[in-house]
Structures are given as structure tokens and as C-alpha cells.
Amino acid sequence: MGSTGEGLGRRDLIKRSAALGLITVPTMSFLSACASGGEENSTKGPAKAPVTKENPFGVGKGGKLDVVVFKGGFGDDYAKAWEAAFDKKWGTTSSHLGTQEITAKLQPRFNGGNPPDVVDDSGAQQIKLDVLAKGDQLADLTAVLDAPSLDDPSKKVRDTLVEGAYEQGLQGGKFVVLKYVYAVFGFWYSGKLFKDKGWTPPKTWDEFLAVCTQAKEAGIGGLAHQGKFPYYINVVIMDLIAKKGGLEAMKAIDNLEPNAFEGNPAALAAVEAVYEVVEKGLLMPGTNGLTHTESQTAWNQYKAAFIPSGSWLENEQLKQTPEDFDMKFLPMPLLADSKLPFEAIRAGVDEPFIVPEKAANKAAGLEFLRSMLSREWSTIFAQQANSLTVVKDGVDPSVKLRPGTQSAVDALKAAGGNTFSYRYPDWYSEMDSEIQNASNELMAQRIQPKEWIKRAQAAVDKAAKDPNAKNNKRV
């Protein structure tokens, strides 16, 4: 049977509609992703209780508590334990979601005006904090800081936090993010490998290069890095800049100054130092194309001497690390004429917890954060997640830490007040992403240090046009 030639035959109709349907296939998912939930939801929270000293936010008994946590390196058992404790105390019924897909799960809820009460907004698919802050989606957490501490009601919560916890929770000058985990950044090495080979942990960049060269002669890669995620090699570059140029150099970058990179000798020296590793062939072969798990696992198999990372590394690699590996932390080695001492380290707070502004039970959300900053909950976290928290001396001494975490704690003690931390990745996502691209090119030897400086400065200049740039100032 052929087509009849009159008007649209059945076959033609089907064919054309199929073709029309087909063109929608690739665009459909992206277009419909763009559709928002539209109107605001006006769900009412539970009845508020009167505000007292024990109940500073007026949590109503027997309400609901909606918690969403990132289920990554720390797992989510700690959160379940917290929720049980919270329900017991306040008679709430909490719902728990542990997921890696924070954006996919929460974006429609933020747009629809019915977000959860507490969110651990972390991981590769976190909703960027600068974006949330610009959309007025984050509750002001200053009230939590000013509330009495659960451990000692004569103290305010703010006085029980480690250095930096407050500053790193600011967005546009407002404290809206509670970063709960305390992490240090630097190089990591195997105590066993170094002992077997008779290497000493380097303190200067020249000694660092010397160990890398010895490693290469022994058939081992010098430096491994998580090439597919240039975030990590940026830690090395940026920390070298901060240590050589001092805190001023770091703040110039965060404050988007016109000479943050260009015309800054510390920046050029740092990039050249990292490039020297590439030029001398001291990188672990192939490391530029590996994911973080692939390169970290190779390092665990003694295929490289050093790897840069934060103190979550040990927990992340638990299954791949040999029993006698003896993981050790090393502060970033010094370039000549550095302003900060060798012991200085990037100590950052991480794992951002937020309470959405439009949370149905905002009071309970705030109370939940206050409870997290108690010694009891902090110890629960340290036990379940093998990590430190932002609560000062918040871990019960009876908790035994693993060797890597222990060495990080020791380094932190040695650093004393000499800790520093960058803000730009939280404040300017686009600039961060552009600098990461440049670093990837640098490590692959496709651009030279001077070109890196130019590109990084261009990214800074672009970010300076962000309307929020005037609120994000550090002094």
C-alpha cells in the first residue's frame, strides 16, 4: 500500500509527527530543566513555643524536622544518630535523606519554596553557596552564634568555635553557612615508604624536588595529583602563593585586586615552582588525566611519593590504604624568602550546613545547628566520620584517631595561629573554574607560568564585575 497522494496520507502523518517528536528529544530535557516550580508555597510550620533560655528559637514540641545530608566520605550515620537524639529531646519526627545528588533533589524544592529544614550542602553536586545567598535562600545564622552553648549556658555558641569558622561562613557580609568539619590542606605521604627509602619529609621546595627526583630514580612517581579535578593542584599553587607572599597576597586574590596575580612576584614564583615539577618530569606518569580516586589509589599503591589533599583523604581512602601505610600529613614546603613559616597551613572549615530561609520548621533547624555545636554531638561526628569539627576541643579524649588524622591534628597544633584560608572558591564559582582550567593546561605543559598568570588575572578581573564583589571583602 502506497500513499494516496491526496493531502496527508496516514503514513506521512505518522512520519511527520514522529520527526517533530524526535527533534524535541535532545532539547526537551534541558528545556524542561529550566522550568521552575513557580509560585511560592506557603506551608505553615508547627506552632511556635515561647522563647526561653533553654529554647532560644522557640521550637514547638512534636513538629516535623526535614534533614537532607550529603552522603559522601563521611557517610550519613552521624546524621542519623543526631536526628534520633533530636527527636528524643524535642518530640519531633525527623525525616532523613542521605544523598549525593544534592542539586537534583533540592533545586525544585528551593524553587518551589518548600526546602528542607537542615541541609548539608556538600559534594560535587552541591548547590553553590554564592548562588543560594544571592537568591536570599539562606537563613541568617547569627542567632545560633549568639545563643547560649549547650555545654556551658554562660557562654555563647560563638565562643566555642575554632578560628575561622565565623569568617568562612560569610556570604555578602552575613553569616549564613555553618561549615562543620575542620580540615587542613597540604601534601600527604606514606610514613612506611619514606622510612623504607630513608627519605626525610622536606621543608623547602628544593628539598621537595630532591625527594621527587630520588623517587623518580627509584622508579616511583614524585608528585601525583587529581588531574581530572584541578581543584587539588590549585591548593598547591595557592598555598605556595600565600606562604611566600604572606596573608596580603592571599587577601589580594580574595578581594579581586587588579594585581592579585599580574605583577605579584609571589604568584609567579609559586606557579614557576609547580611548573618545575612538570618540566623535570617529576609527576607520576598519567596523573594529569586521572580522577581523584584513581590517583589517590595509585598513591596508596606506592606509585607516587606525594599527593595534595585535605584531611578527609584518609577517610576517603580507607578501603584502598594498606594496613601499614602510615599516612602522614606535610605542610606545604617553603619557597625561598617566604613570609609565613613552614608550619603555616591552610586550615579550612568545610561541609557546609545551612538552614533555608523558607524552611517550614526554621526554629527546629536552628536548634539542630546549635545542638551540632555541642560537645556530645561533635564527639558523635568524630567517632562516626573520623574527623575533627569546628567545636573547640569538641572531641572527647577517649576517641582514638587514625594515623593520618592524628598527624593532621599534630600539624594543626604546631601551626598555632599560623593558619590561613582562601574564600574565592565559595564567593566566585566562575573565577575558580577558570583558574582550574588554566592549571590543567599548565600541568599538561600546554601553557607556561606567565600565561597562567595572565589567565588567572583575567578571571579575577571578570569576577570583579560581580555586583556582590563589594560585599565580599576581607580585611
Next chain:
Amino acid sequence: MSQVARSKGRAGFITGFLIAPLALYLTFVIWPYVQTFGYSFTNWSGQSPTFDFVGTDNYATLLKDEVFRGALWHNLLLLVFVPVVTILLALFFAFMVNAGGRSGAGGVRGVGGSRVYKVVYFFPQVLSLAILSVLFGAIYRSDEGGLLNGFLTRIGLIDAQHPVEWLNEPDFVLWALLFVVVWHGVGFYLVLFSAAMQSVPKDIYEAALLDGAGRAQTFFKVTLPLLWDSVQTAAVYLGIAAMDMFVLVSTMTSGQFGGGPDHHSEVMSTVLMRNFLYFGKSGYACAMGVVMLALTMILSIVTLRATRRERIEF
């Protein structure tokens, strides 16, 4: 019953069945499109219900966006290579397994073992793109642990100290991805073309054989013209796959939602998603979505027009 009355009754009958799907289509496909079009004129952040109207600013920025223009260029390259390479390979294999063999008795059949080939060729199609990206991630892995690097090192073609970082090579990454798409697609189109070939009456082939046509002549003079409808469909489908590419690029290459190294494997959908979810520029991303829709529509119409031929009935 008169002819007119009967066709009227039939139209009513058909309409009755079409209303429900049409309503669903309008709600879940057309309405989001309209919304997106509206959002493309705003500075919506994607994480909040509030936004301002900014006119055509997003489109003006888009014109100057080098990353997006680069992505568009990559999509166009893929648009040419994905369908052409896949269809040519699939046609060749389909012809070989169906009509490529010669037998003494003058029958038409495939080369020896063609049944096995058909099954084997179809294997890649049953794998999801997610599995595919893991599989090829292991093949293209940048150290000695990668299949390609491991193999090339063993036979001494590359130095173990300098393995090839396949997906981190600006000039190679797009071709590496193209290879995956072709590898994945050929089997399916082979089966599609096989089915079409089998519906071609054997006597046509036999007549061609009797007239002394060789393999090449049989293919170009008989098989290809009779398969034109299927080839056309395949071209549209593959063109659409080339315009998308999101899953492979975002999972296999570096960067937020892929596109690395340094935007060398960027396609429009990855730029869109990065702006939408990572940079908080959702209004801008919606403008990209509208541009993508317009381009795919033009593409489909052009493909259907350009490949239109006289129908051959048999």
C-alpha cells in the same frame, strides 16, 4: 453511508483518542518550552523563585560567549561525522551480513557466520551510556592502567613515562568521544538496515546477479536506493545524538559537567548545564536552551528536505 459522512465519523473517533495525549503533551512538553522562553529574558538564578526581567541581554551575551560558540562548532563537527561515519559503517556491515556472501548455487546470502556477527554487533547497544562511559574511561585511562596505554606500552609504541592522556589532549578528545558514539551506534543501525534489506525481494538481487552485477554494483544500484527511507531516519536520529552528547561529555571529560581540557570537548548542553546549575545563571542557560531548540528544529527540517527522494515502491 456516504463517503463524506463516514470520514467525518472517523475523524471524530480519532479526535476522541487524541485529546488526552495532546493535553499531556501540551502540559509537559509545550508548557515548559514556553516557560523556558520566558525565563530566557530574565536573570533568574535557578535557586530562587525571584528574578528580574532583563530583555534580550542574555541573547546579546550569548552571541559574544566564546565558550558557547566553541561548543556550537563542536556540535556541528559531530553533526557531520557521527551520522556519516555510523551510517557508512552500518550499511557496509549490514550489506556484508545480508547480501555480501556468494554461493555457487546463485542464492543471495550473507558472508559466513553472519548470524553470529549480527548478535555481536548489537551488543554495544544494550549498554547504557553510563556503563559506556565507565568502560571507555578504563580504555582511555591516562596512566599505564588504561587498556590503550597498557597495550601500546607493551608493544613499545609509547614510553611508560609518557603515556598518552587521551581525554586530556585538546586535539584528540573530541575524536575519542566520536569513536565511542560510533562504536555504540553501529550495531543498532546494522540491525535496522538488515531488517530493511530483508524486506527487499530476493528476486531483485537475483536479477542483478544474473545480469552480472558485482558486490559494489549490487550495493549502489539496488540496496542503497531501496533502503533510502531507513537511511534517512538513521540520519535524523544520529543528528540528534550529535546535538546532545551530554552524558558522554559530562562523565568522561574534565571540568564541571565536562567539556575539558580547557573547553576542547565542550558541547552546547554542557555549557548550558554549567551555567544553569553551577554558575547560577539559569536565565542565561534558558537562552541557550532556546537557541538549541531552534537549531535542532532547523536541522531536522533540513535533513528531511535534503534527503527527500522519489519513493520506490515494491
